[in-house]
Amino acid sequence: MSASILQDKQETLLEVEELCTYFPIRSGVMQRESGQVKAVDGVSFQVRRGESFGIVGESGCGKSTTGRSLLRLIEPTAGKVRFDGKDITGMESGSLRTLRRDMQMIFQDPFASLNPRHRISKILEEPLIVHGIGKAAQRRERVAKVLETVGLSAWQLERYPHQFSGGQRQRIAIARALMLEPKLIVADEPVSALDVSIQSQILNLMQDLREQMGLTYVFIAHDLSVVKHFCERVAVMYLGRIVELGDKRSLYGQPKHPYTQALLSSVPSPNPGAVSERIILQGEVPSPANAPAGCVFHTRCPQAMDICRQERPVLKSVSQGHQTACHLYS
Amino acid sequence: MGSNLLEIHNLHTHFVTERGVIPAVDGVDLIIRKGEIVGVVGESGCGKSVTSLSVMRLLPQPPGKYAGGEIRFKGEELIKAREKRMKQIRGNEISMIFQEPMTSLNPLLTIGEQIIETLRVHMPIGKKDATNRAIEMLKKVGIARAESIVRSYPHQLSGGMRQRVMIAIALCCEPELLIADEPTTALDVTIQAQILDLMKKLNRDMGTAIMMITHDLGVVAEICERVVVMYAGKVVEEGAVRDIFANPRHPYTQGLIRSIPKMDEEQSRLYSIPGQVPKPGSITEGCRFAPRCEHVMDICKSKLPELISGANPAHRSRCWLNTTQEVAN
Numbered sequence: 001m002s003a004s005i006l007q008d009k010q011e012t013l014l015e016v017e018e019l020c021t022y023f024p025i026r027s028g029v030m031q032r033e034s035g036q037v038k039a040v041d042g043v044s045f046q047v048r049r050g051e052s053f054g055i056v057g058e059s060g061c062g063k064s065t066t067g068r069s070l071l072r073l074i075e076p077t078a079g080k081v082r083f084d085g086k087d088i089t090g091m092e093s094g095s096l097r098t099l100r101r102d103m104q105m106i107f108q109d110p111f112a113s114l115n116p117r118h119r120i121s122k123i124l125e126e127p128l129i130v131h132g133i134g135k136a137a138q139r140r141e142r143v144a145k146v147l148e149t150v151g152l153s154a155w156q157l158e159r160y161p162h163q164f165s166g167g168q169r170q171r172i173a174i175a176r177a178l179m180l181e182p183k184l185i186v187a188d189e190p191v192s193a194l195d196v197s198i199q200s201q202i203l204n205l206m207q208d209l210r211e212q213m214g215l216t217y218v219f220i221a222h223d224l225s226v227v228k229h230f231c232e233r234v235a236v237m238y239l240g241r242i243v244e245l246g247d248k249r250s251l252y253g254q255p256k257h258p259y260t261q262a263l264l265s266s267v268p269s270p271n272p273g274a275v276s277e278r279i280i281l282q283g284e285v286p287s288p289a290n291a292p293a294g295c296v297f298h299t300r301c302p303q304a305m306d307i308c309r310q311e312r313p314v315l316k317s318v319s320q321g322h323q324t325a326c327h328l329y330s
Numbered sequence: 331m332g333s334n335l336l337e338i339h340n341l342h343t344h345f346v347t348e349r350g351v352i353p354a355v356d357g358v359d360l361i362i363r364k365g366e367i368v369g370v371v372g373e374s375g376c377g378k379s380v381t382s383l384s385v386m387r388l389l390p391q392p393p394g395k396y397a398g399g400e401i402r403f404k405g406e407e408l409i410k411a412r413e414k415r416m417k418q419i420r421g422n423e424i425s426m427i428f429q430e431p432m433t434s435l436n437p438l439l440t441i442g443e444q445i446i447e448t449l450r451v452h453m454p455i456g457k458k459d460a461t462n463r464a465i466e467m468l469k470k471v472g473i474a475r476a477e478s479i480v481r482s483y484p485h486q487l488s489g490g491m492r493q494r495v496m497i498a499i500a501l502c503c504e505p506e507l508l509i510a511d512e513p514t515t516a517l518d519v520t521i522q523a524q525i526l527d528l529m530k531k532l533n534r535d536m537g538t539a540i541m542m543i544t545h546d547l548g549v550v551a552e553i554c555e556r557v558v559v560m561y562a563g564k565v566v567e568e569g570a571v572r573d574i575f576a577n578p579r580h581p582y583t584q585g586l587i588r589s590i591p592k593m594d595e596e597q598s599r600l601y602s603i604p605g606q607v608p609k610p611g612s613i614t615e616g617c618r619f620a621p622r623c624e625h626v627m628d629i630c631k632s633k634l635p636e637l638i639s640g641a642n643p644a645h646r647s648r649c650w651l652n653t654t655q656e657v658a659n
Contacts, residue, residue, distance in 0.1 A: 058518035059489075165606050166374075195373035196545060200589040200602035207599070222518065229591035229600065252593070266523035268548030270590055272571045280527060281520045284488050 013216050014047040014070070014184060019079035021062075021069045025289055037289045039065040040076070041240035044315070047184075052210065052217040054231030054248070056224055056263075060285055062240040063220045067186045070218065071103050072096060084183065101131055104177035108189035110169035114161040120147070120172055121157040127179045142179070149212075150175045150205060167198035174205065178213070186218045191226060203230055224267050228252050233321075236260045239288055239296040242315060246322030256324040259297050295327065303328060334402075335507055335539050336362040336385065341399035343377075343384045346392055352611045354380040356563030357399070359637065362507065367533055367540040369554035369571070371547060371586075373607050377563040378543045382509045384409075385541075386426055387416050403507070422452040425500035429512040431492035435484040441468070441495050442480035445502055452503045467498040472528055490521035497528065504536060511543045526553050547590060551575060559583050562608050562618035565637055569645030579640070579647040582619045617650065625651055 021040040024033045040062045047053040055063045068074040070081055072088060081088050088099060107113040114123055124143045128134060134142065144154040150171040161169055170190060177185055190206070191199040203226065209215055221227050227234055228248055235245040236257065244257040255261045262279040281300050286292055292299050298308040305327060313325040343355035355377040362368050370378045383389050385401055387408060401408040403424065408416070420426075428434045436444060445464035449455055455463070461480065468476035471494040484492055493513060500508055510529070514522040530553050533540055542554055550557050550571060557574050559567040559582065567580040578584045588601035605622040613621065620630040629650050638653060639646040 058520060167606060195607055196547075196586055197373060197589050197603040198606065200591075200600035203591075203600055204602055224519070225591040225593045228593060229597065262520060264593075266519040267593060268522070268526070268546070268552040269593065270547040270551050270575070270587065271592075271594070272551040272575050274551075274594075278523060278527075280523050284490060284521070285518075 011049045012046045013049040013084060014218070015080075015082040016046070016070065017044050017080040017082075019043045019066065019069060019081060020077045021065050021074055022077045035289055038240050038291060039288060040069060041291070042079070043237070043240075043242050044079075045235055045242065045245060047216060047218060049183075049216055050210075050214060051233065052219050052231040054227040054234040055218065055220045055237060056222065056227050056234060057237035058222060058263075058285060060239075060288060061237040062288070063222075063237050064188050066237070067105070067188050067218060067220045070186055071100065071105060073105070097131075101180040102183045104180065104182040104185050106170075106173050106177050106185060106187040106190045109193050110166060110173050111161075111193075113173055114169060114176075116161055119158050119160055123161075123172065124157075124176055124179055127176065131180060133180070146175045146178050147172075149178065149209070165198075166194055167201060170194060170202050171205065174202075174209070178209065181213070182215070184216045184218065186220070188220045189222070190219075192221065192223060199226070206230070224252075224264060236263065239285060239291055241296060241325065243297065243326070244322075244324040245315065246324075250319060250322045254319075254322075256318050256322070256329060257297075257326045258301050258303050258328070260324075262302075295325075333364045334361050335364045335404060336360070336541070337400075337402040338381070338385070339400050339402075341381065341384060341401060342397040343380050343389065344395045344397045346395050350611070353397075353563055354610050355384060358560070358563070358565055360558055360565065360568075362539050362541055364506070365533070365537045365539050366556065367530075367542060367554045369550035369557040370541060370543045370560060371545060371550055371557060372560035373545060375562070375607055375610055376560040377610070378560050379511055381560075382426070382511055382541060382543055385509065386420060386424060387411075387413075388426075418452070421448050421500075421505070422503045423505050424507045424509065425503070425505040426509040426511065427493070427496045427500050427513050429515050431489065431496045431516075432484060434496060435492060437484055440481055440483055441487075444495075445480075445499050448499050449502055463502065464498075467502045468495070470532075471495075471498045471501075472524070473498075489517055490524060493517060493521075493525055494528065497525075497532070501532060501536065501538065505538060507539045507541065509541045509543070512545070513542075514549060515544070515546070522549075529553060547575075547587060559586070562613060563610055564618055564648065566619065566649070567645075567647040568637070569642070573642060573645045577645075579645070579652050580619075580649045581623050581625055581651070583647075585624075617648070627651075 019040055020042055022036040022038050025035040025037060027034045043066055057063045065074060069076040121143060125139050128139045152171055191202050219231055231248055234248050234251050235242045238259050244260045255264055262281045265279045283300050286299055294310050295308040295313050298304040307327050313327050315323045315325045316330060317323050318329050338358055338360040341355055341358045345352040345354055358381055372378045396409050442464050445467060446460040449460045449463060465476045465480055468479055473479050473494055514525050532538060554571050557571050558565055561582050567583045578587055585603040591600060603622055616632050617630045617635055620626050627650060635648050635650045635653060637646050637648045640652060
């Protein structure tokens with residue numbers, strides 16, 4: 001890697017500050033608001049230019065809502081998101097649309113995210129038309145070029161999504177995200193619907209594209225081994241909050257938060273000889289509509305103390321580039 | 331070999347469609363012994379689920395068709411068994427659990443009613459005894475407050491709890507074989523760990539043999555003793571889990587093991603098997619894996635290799651590479 005890229009890496013592309021996204025719970029005949037689901041509750045992190053930043057957690061932890069709130073596909077309730085120096089949380093829809101050229105999204109299910117009635121050529125050309133880029137001939141040229149970048153050929157352009165396999169469809173979804181030459185791609189579970197042998201093809205493709213095009217990824221997934229492979233830094237979420245954040249070597253090597261420790265020990269190892277000290281968590285994740293007071297993990301934590309029930313821990317540095325929100329370390 | 335619980339010989343299960351016959355299961359041999367946990371792994375469309383549904387005779391006919399081979403459960407031929415006999419076997423001697431516990435539970439009946447129904451279909455038992463047995467069963471699968479859960483409906487439970495209930499229903503008649511089709515795929519890792527732990531414990535305590543259908547090699551390494559690897563309707567390799575992970579013989583198994591990111595090592599790039607999983611029935615000649623295989627030879631394209639063992643008789647694979655190597659040695 002050249003020195004200039006290393007230097008670029010220090011630069012922050014995305015800055016998230018105390019992001020909160022709450023959904024109202026309505027009940028009764030009048031549909032009055034009777035409570036809130038705190039899907040994302042005070043999340044802060046920074047993503048450097050050119051890195052892959054992973055967000056892991058179990059279902060309902062708020063990782064997907066975080067991803068969508070970053071692009072304002074869901075309106076955040078509070079907090080700030082700064083992208084490339086610009087505050088996008090207060091931005092009007094006109095300037096937001098211009099900025100969305102630089103921020104794209106890839107979804108989990110390539111069967112649901114591509115319009116079944118449109119040919120691939122139309123699916124890929126649409127972002128260019130929406131943003132008024134190029135003339136028809138130039139657009140077609142760009143479509144063919146991007147399709148080739150993701151490993152498909154121009155003769156497949158006039159086909160419909162159902163004529164492709166899951167892996168190919170995910171390649172098309174990636175191509176669509178690349179059409180506008182974005183700086184940031186938020187990928188929400190991009191490989192979890194794919195077979196193992198196809199999953200590695202897509203991960204390799206995304207890695208190649210990052211090097212070729214200088215992309216930055218926010219990579220959201222529940223599969224801890226995939227995130228470890230793909231990302232440099234990782235945030236672990238539980239019930240709407242980041243409980244631990246750090247360089248992957250230090251986070252996977254010396255997990256600090258009891259939840260991260262349990263999560264990592266739960267992953268079945270594809271190595272039958274490995275004797276693992278498994279921490280099996282008791283119970284289930286509490287409802288985010290009624291999150292426990294203090295540390296949200298205290299109801300399942302094997303090391304819970306009195307303070308955990310009362311006071312919410314904040315993210316604190318435990319070592320170079322490694323933070324955790326846990327009273328054990330304060 | 332008197333302890334074989336389930337023996338599948340040369341099973342062919344086809345789907346007859348307007349576009350032609352699709353051989354989803356294309357000559358599968360599989361043996362499950364009493365009390366063992368056998369993993370059946372493969373990617374989508376390899377025929378692993380159709381094999382298990384064939385054992386339960388749960389495929390609608392048409393379009394499903396048993397085109398050949400035999401399935402013997404404790405010596406009894408199931409393909410030709412009458413439907414009345416199959417009803418006695420299902421849920422009583424062989425049980426099945428599925429990936430999505432919400433769609434396999436009846437949303438209009440309480441958890442208790444569903445367990446009691448299974449019990450009373452298969453054994454002469456009064457309502458009160460059945461209720462007690464249902465509560466006992468829920469406790470056995472690790473459900474706290476079983477007395478009140480018996481009265482609740484499926485939608486009131488979480489995914490992990492529903493899968494525990496499914497396991498309770500499946501095991502309430504103490505079957506000798508449990509077929510689990512991707513039982514933890516829809517669950518979170520910490521809940522998956524709980525369920526796998528439970529299945530291991532029930533296997534140990536009740537001696538139930540388990541046929542574990544999964545795409546996750548981690549799950550196989552975790553709880554299975556033997557594993558059968560399937561590709562495009564055929565078994566390509568089988569053996570003890572330890573042998574297969576340490577020394578995979580078929581290039582497909584090798585590729586599969588190499589493609590998964592490992593937690594305990596760093597790879598700058600993942601290995602990936604080129605090409606795509608073939609549609610069932612699209613390859614009819616030679617080795618089904620030949621178009622994606624790195625070591626493909628001329629013979630692979632024209633002639634299907636047999637499933638044969640090397641020095642270790644329990645470790646068999648279906649690859650010309652292995653046969654020619656042995657001939658050469």
